[in-house]
Each structure stands twice: as structure tokens, then as C-alpha cells.
Amino acid sequence: MRALLSTHGSSGDVAMTEHAVVIAGAGPTGLMLAGELALAGVVVTIVERRAGQDLAGARAGGLHSRTIEVLDQRGIADRFLSEGQVAQVAAYLPGMPLDISDFPTRHNYGLGLWQNHIERILAGWVHELGVPIRYGSEVTGFAQDDTGVDVELSDGQSLRAQYLVGCDGGRSLVRKAAGIEFPGWDPTTSALLAEVEMTEEPELGIRRTPSGMHALGKVEYEIKDGEVVYKPGGTVGVMLTESHVGTSEPTLRDLSEGLIAVYGTDYGIHSPTLITRFTDMTRQAAAYRDRRVLLAGDAAHVHSPVGGQGLNTGVQDAVNLGWKLAQVVHRTAPESLLDTYHAERHPVAARVLRNTMAQVALMRADDRIEALRDTVSELLSMDEPRKRFAAMMSGLDIHYDLGGGHPLLGRRVPDLDLVTANVRLRVFTLLHTARPVLLNLGEPGGFDIAPWADRVQLIDAEYAGPWELPAIGTVTAPTGVLVRPDGHVAWVGDQTQVGLVDALTAWFGLPTAA
Numbered sequence: 001m002r003a004l005l006s007t008h009g010s011s012g013d014v015a016m017t018e019h020a021v022v023i024a025g026a027g028p029t030g031l032m033l034a035g036e037l038a039l040a041g042v043v044v045t046i047v048e049r050r051a052g053q054d055l056a057g058a059r060a061g062g063l064h065s066r067t068i069e070v071l072d073q074r075g076i077a078d079r080f081l082s083e084g085q086v087a088q089v090a091a092y093l094p095g096m097p098l099d100i101s102d103f104p105t106r107h108n109y110g111l112g113l114w115q116n117h118i119e120r121i122l123a124g125w126v127h128e129l130g131v132p133i134r135y136g137s138e139v140t141g142f143a144q145d146d147t148g149v150d151v152e153l154s155d156g157q158s159l160r161a162q163y164l165v166g167c168d169g170g171r172s173l174v175r176k177a178a179g180i181e182f183p184g185w186d187p188t189t190s191a192l193l194a195e196v197e198m199t200e201e202p203e204l205g206i207r208r209t210p211s212g213m214h215a216l217g218k219v220e221y222e223i224k225d226g227e228v229v230y231k232p233g234g235t236v237g238v239m240l241t242e243s244h245v246g247t248s249e250p251t252l253r254d255l256s257e258g259l260i261a262v263y264g265t266d267y268g269i270h271s272p273t274l275i276t277r278f279t280d281m282t283r284q285a286a287a288y289r290d291r292r293v294l295l296a297g298d299a300a301h302v303h304s305p306v307g308g309q310g311l312n313t314g315v316q317d318a319v320n321l322g323w324k325l326a327q328v329v330h331r332t333a334p335e336s337l338l339d340t341y342h343a344e345r346h347p348v349a350a351r352v353l354r355n356t357m358a359q360v361a362l363m364r365a366d367d368r369i370e371a372l373r374d375t376v377s378e379l380l381s382m383d384e385p386r387k388r389f390a391a392m393m394s395g396l397d398i399h400y401d402l403g404g405g406h407p408l409l410g411r412r413v414p415d416l417d418l419v420t421a422n423v424r425l426r427v428f429t430l431l432h433t434a435r436p437v438l439l440n441l442g443e444p445g446g447f448d449i450a451p452w453a454d455r456v457q458l459i460d461a462e463y464a465g466p467w468e469l470p471a472i473g474t475v476t477a478p479t480g481v482l483v484r485p486d487g488h489v490a491w492v493g494d495q496t497q498v499g500l501v502d503a504l505t506a507w508f509g510l511p512t513a514a
């Protein structure tokens with residue numbers, strides 16, 4: 001069912017086009033979700049307010065390890081790796097990256113790559129998958145009924161969809177129009193963020209003053225031997241913590257005064273391409289779903305950018321939601337499967353909110369906080385806390401509560417090198433098509449999942465090496481593993497097949513009659 005179903009006149013004389021899913025917003029979350037749905041054969045359209053994919057300013061600075069893994073699961077990680085700078089970026093305290101080079105993952109690092117490039121690469125992938133993006137068009141409202149959603153657009157058109165997903169950022173219209181509460185905490189601090197030219201060479205790096213932490217860096221950089229290397233000249237990125245939470249539209253003059261207050265000079269700033277402000281406002285949608293309307297990414301959670309987790313969390317929301325929504329659209333799974341999206345992803349973002357609030361508190365300029373920062377820094381230099389916090393910041397420790405049992409259950413499957421009858425194969429390669437896979441690591445032919453054969457790949461394979469999980473260590477080698485399209489383990493077999501049929505039914509729908 002790849003073709004669009006076009007109808008006219010079903011809402012007065014407004015042209016109405018029917019889709020399975022409409023996504024509001026072509027930011028990283030909306031693009032990733034569109035790719036996931038398209039891979040699963042769902043007719044999806046993105047509506048994006050911007051005129052094109054260009055982004056004002058650089059915003060997010062890169063990807064954490066688990067997001068690179070997620071992209072690797074779809075066979076597109078190299079597109080990002082080839083353009084970015086690999087580095088140790090999982091930091092809990094700014095300026096103190098936690099080394100994950102000993103973690104059991106192929107991507108034991110993060111990637112420095114600005115959000116405009118991340119979006120461009122994702123948009124290219126989505127384009128290859130044939131997803132239309134309606135740039136320059138805004139979702140202005142919607143009305144949902146038992147069978148679908150009428151999505152109103154700023155150009156007067158209306159789209160009819162089975163589901164609407166709000167990936168429309170922190171000020172999400174979709175969230176507000178759905179009446180979904182957004183409880184949390186008002187900002188306690190704000191910072192000016194700018195990209196400017198300077199006539200003098202600035203003092204690059206982090207500086208602390210009684211008003212807080214400030215940073216100057218170049219937009220263009222390279223990483224050599226683990227160190228950031230800037231070229232002379234070029235656009236400077238400025239981050240200045242304000243003495244009070246700012247509310248008015250920031251200007252070049254505000255920036256100049258802020259620089260003089262902190263550095264004693266404004267370095268001759270001119271030609272800004274971006275002057276904006278971010279805060280530590282921390283809020284999370286009370287529900288990620290209201291019937292046929294769902295939220296993902298910043299639309300569902302906002303927090304301080306410290307630790308660089310926002311974009312990563314949004315992309316991973318999309319990968320959790322995509323295959324579930326696809327199955328519900330295809331009617332192979334009941335609508336209740338969508339409730340697992342909130343159940344799994346709400347706690348993940350709640351944890352991000354908590355750790356960003358703690359990090360913001362640790363950045364305050366105060367002698368006692370300074371003492372606390374030193375204490376945390378000492379703690380994080382110890383091996384076990386370093387592993388735990390680095391696994392959290394890099395997203396590698398995400399664990400969905402799928403019940404007790406084997407430690408693999410609910411966690412990401414490691415990207416092991418398997419040996420099958422014909423070829424050597426990586427686990428992630430099996431996930432490129434976003435279809436679930438049952439790995440039989442015991443007796444070949446030991447599983448019969450014929451009633452799910454149209455939905456689940458069955459692979460007989462051997463793997464003789466250790467099974468290691470980040471921050472957990474070696475776990476017992478299983479004889480069978482059911483892996484969901486998002487790379488999380490839905491069932492673990494240990495010589496028996498107890499629970500397999502239940503897991504297949506719960507995640508991939510009722511068996512097909514023979």
C-alpha cells in the first residue's frame with residue numbers, strides 16, 4: 001500500500017489527502033520516524049514549517065554512542081561518521097568527558113557533528129525512501145475521531161491520516177491542541193547562544209565567573225589525538241550564561257555587553273548569523289499519546305542542553321515508536337501496542353530530565369557547589385561510577401522493563417559477529433530492514449515460528465565469543481534471542497522456548513492461521 005490515496009471534498013470544499021501517518025516537524029525526530037515508517041511500508045508525509053531543511057544556527061553538537069548504534073542498525077551510520085569527528089563526548093560534568101573506549105560496542109565513542117548536518121543526512125535518507133516533506137507548511141490544528149485525524153495546514157489544505165505524530169519541538173502545537181499537560185520546572189538559568197564573526201582572536205574554551213559557565217568555540221573544528229583543534233579565523237560560537245533568566249529577544253548589543261562583562265572585551269563581534277537564548281526549563285508531556293495523536297522528541301520533553309541528550313533521545317523515541325505504529329497501521333498488532341511507547345520512553349526521558357537538572361545544579365557558581373563538583377569529579381574518576389554514568393550519558397544502558405530474567409531482556413542487543421550457514425553476519429545487519437529477528441544460537445532448526453514467518457526473520461547462527469553489556473559486564477550466553485526492530489531484546493531463550501510464543505504475540509501480533 002505504498003501509493004497515496006487521494007480523495008477530495010470530504011471536508012467541505014477543502015482538498016483532503018489521506019495518509020496512514022502525518023508527522024508534524026522535520027527535525028531529527030520527525031525525519032527518523034518518517035524513515036522508520038517508510039522502511040515498514042507505511043504511507044507517511046511530513047509537514048514542516050521551515051521553507052527547507054536549513055537550520056538557523058548549529059544547535060546540537062553531535063551523537064552519542066547509542067544513537068550511532070541505532071543508525072548502524074539501519075545501515076546509515078557511515079553517512080554520519082564520514083562527516084563528523086569521532087571523540088569521547090559522554091560528559092556528566094562539562095569539560096570532563098567520560099572515556100567509553102573500553103565499552104563493548106563497535107561505536108565506543110561519540111560523534112561531533114552539528115545538527116544542521118545531521119538533519120541534512122537524515123533528510124537525504126528519508127528522501128531516498130520516498131517520503132514527501134511539505135516544506136513551508138504548518139500544522140495549525142487537528143480534529144480526531146474514531147477512524148482518523150483531520151490535520152489542518154496553514155496553506156488551507158487539510159490532510160486526513162490514521163495517526164498524527166507531533167515531532168514539532170518544545171513549543172509543540174500538537175501537544176497543546178491535544179490538551180496534553182506539560183508539567184515540570186520553570187527555568188532557573190538562561191544563556192545567550194550566538195554565532196558571530198570577531199575581529200580579534202578570542203580566548204577559546206570554558207570560563208567560569210560568579211554568573212556561571214561561559215564558552216567560546218569555533219563552529220569549524222577538527223579533533224586530533226582527542227583534542228579539539230580550531231583553524232584561525234572563522235565563525236565563533238558563543239555561549240554566555242546570563243546573570244538573570246532572560247526573557248526579551250536577545251540582540252547583538254546584549255551579546256557585546258555580556259562578553260565585556262565576562263571577558264573584558266567583545267572581541268569586535270560583528271555579522272551574527274545567530275543570536276538566541278536557551279534555558280534549563282525542564283518539562284515532560286504527561287502522556288505521549290492521546291488516542292490517534294502521539295508525541296515524540298522535544299514535543300514530549302524539554303530540558304537543558306547540558307550533556308547533549310535532547311536530539312539523541314528524540315531519535316531514539318522515533319525508533320521505539322516507528323515499528324509499533326507501523327504494525328498498528330498494518331493491523332498486524334492491536335492499538336494497545338502503542339501504549340508500550342509511553343511505558344518505555346517516558347521513563348527514559350524522565351531520567352534525562354533528572355540528570356540534566358543535576359548537571360545544571362552542579363554548574364552553579366558557588367563555593368559549596370564547587371566543592372560538590374570536585375567531589376563528583378573525584379567519584380567519576382573511579383572506574384565503576386565512570387562506567388555507570390558514561391553508559392547513562394551515551395544511552396547504552398537503556399533498559400525497558402519487560403519483566404525479570406536474563407539481563408539482556410529489554411536491553412539493546414550487542415552487535416555480535418555471527419556465523420551462519422553461508423556467511424559471517426553482524427547482528428545489526430539483520431536489522432537494516434527494521435524487521436524483527438529471532439536468533440537461534442542453539443541446535444540448527446530448533447525453532448518453528450511458521451505462524452510469524454511473514455513478520456519475523458529466523459536466523460540459525462553460531463556465536464562463540466562472550467556476551468558483554470556496557471556497565472554490566474559479561475552475561476550468560478543465551479541459546480535464542482528475539483530482537484525487536486529497535487534492537488531491544490524481547491525474549492531470551494536458555495535451552496528452552498518457554499515464553500517465546502507469548503513474546504511473539506505480544507510484540508508482533510497474533511499468529512497467522514496455517
Ligand SMILES: Cc1cc2nc3c(=O)[nH]c(=O)nc-3n(C[C@H](O)[C@H](O)[C@H](O)COP(=O)(O)OP(=O)(O)OC[C@H]3O[C@@H](n4cnc5c(N)ncnc54)[C@H](O)[C@@H]3O)c2cc1C
Binds near residue numbers: 024049139298307308
Ligand atoms: C544550544 C543547544 C545545544 C544542543 N545540544 C545538543 C546536543 O549536543 N545533543 C543533543 O542530543 N541535543 C542537543 N540539543 C537539543 C536538540 O537540539 C533538540 O533536542 C532536537 O532538535 C530535538 O529534535 P526534534 O526533532 O524533537 O525537535 P526540533 O529540532 O525542534 O524540530 C521540530 C521541527 O518542527 C517544526 N515545527 C514546529 N512547529 C510546527 C508546526 N506546527 N507544523 C509543522 N512544523 C512545525 C520546526 O520547524 C522544526 O523543524 C541542543 C539544543 C540547544 C538549543
